[in-house]
Amino acid sequence: MIFGRFLKGNKSISPSHPQTTTPRPDGKKSETPHHAARGAFDGKTVSLYHWTPRDAGQTNFGDELSPLLVRRILDRNGLADVAVQPSGDGPKLLAVGSVLQQAREGDVVWGAGVNGKNWPRRLKTVANLHVASVRGPLTQRALQRFGFEAPAIFGDPGLLFPELFRDEIAQAGETVRRKYGKADVIYIPNLNDESLLPERFALLPEGVTLVSPTTTPVEVAAMVAQARLVISSSLHGLVFADACGVPCRAHLSAFEPIFKYVDYFEGVGRSQYAFHLTIEDALEAADLARVQIDTRPILQAFPFEALGLIPSLDDRNI
Known part of the structure; x- marks a missing residue:
């Protein structure tokens, strides 16, 4: 699926308004929307x-967000005794990231999205799926094409991280200043970009500091919070920039389709955006349009009931 057109002598890509054009796998439209099974x-x-890289010991900060966020939300709602464990064969929660291709019978979705590389074809065999919120309208349309109800509650739950982990991020501020020095402009590559094209980052433009996606989420957030500009081919680098109110620009990943980025942008109300082929191009470009993001609907959509949980506190507002 390709969106957009090339600009500036093929140096930047500015997508046009995207449409989800892939049909239902069975070629039909469900007459009755699917609903979630209860009691799973x-x-x-x-x-x-919780997706983890194949390389032993390697992590990707964006994929580390879901267990951290879920644990923090449970703790803040009087559910510290509820365990959070990796999914097995039964129903599971899909939270944060392009992971809907992993959805199975009885699963619960909170803020996850469709991965442009892997269309979630297995959903045609799923009868029960509870969708509390999704990353953006492209994911919503995809789910609707499979016959599922998907509310118009949009936004990556990673937007909650800077506020829910405010104290930890503040404490990490001095650590990252010692580690990176003064870093006004930071570049956060997508994990595949850094792993498979290391030569791309051997010599960054002067004044640009590389922040590896294998860094912890708290340290990445601390770097973003003190930056003047974030350039990123990592989706969650852009998410963190938006959450911290820091100007950002999108660098085109060599490996990731732009579907998930557009899904996120449209979900937070960013109707104009550009992807830049080089970091040098990004440095000369305009910032992505600033957006005012209300994170309360994302937090309030956390699927306590679908997970069989009863919060003893009401701390679902940031």
């Missing part, structure tokens, strides 16, 4: 899907 979770454990 025991109220004592949240089984959470």
Whole structure:
């Protein structure tokens, strides 16, 4: 699926308004929307899907957000005794990231999205899926094409991280200043870009500091919070910039389709955006349009009931 056109002598890409054109896998439209099965979770454990890189010991900060966020939300709502564990064979929570291709019978979706590389074809065999919120309208349309109800509650839950982990990020500020020095402009590559094209970052433009996506989420957030500009081919680098109110520009990943980026941009109300082929191009470009993001609907959509949980506190507002 390709969106947009090339600008500036093929140096930048500015997508046009995207449409989800892939049909339902069975070629039909469901007459009755699918609903979630109830009672699939025991109220004592949240089984959470958590993608990890194949390379042993390697992590990607964006994919580390879901267990951290879910744990923090449970703790803030009087559910510290509820365990969060990696998903097994049964129903699971899909939270944060382009992971809907992993959805199976009885699963619960909170803020996750469709990956442009892997269309979630297995959903044609799923009868019960509870969708509390999604990353953006492209994911919503994709789910609707499979016959599922998907509310218009948009936004990557990573937007919650800077506020929910405010104290930890503040404490990490001095650590990252010692580690990186003065870093007004930071570049956060997508994990595949950094892993498979290391020569791309051997010599960055002067004044640009590389922040590896294998850095912890708290340290990445601390770097973003003190930056003047964020350039990123990592989606969650852009998410963190938006959450921290820091200007940002999108660098085109060599490996990631732009579907997930456009899905996120449209979900937060950013109707104009550009992707730049080089970091040098990004340095000369305009910032992505600033957006005012209300994170309360994302937090309020956390699927306590679908997970069999009853919060003893009401701390769902930031």
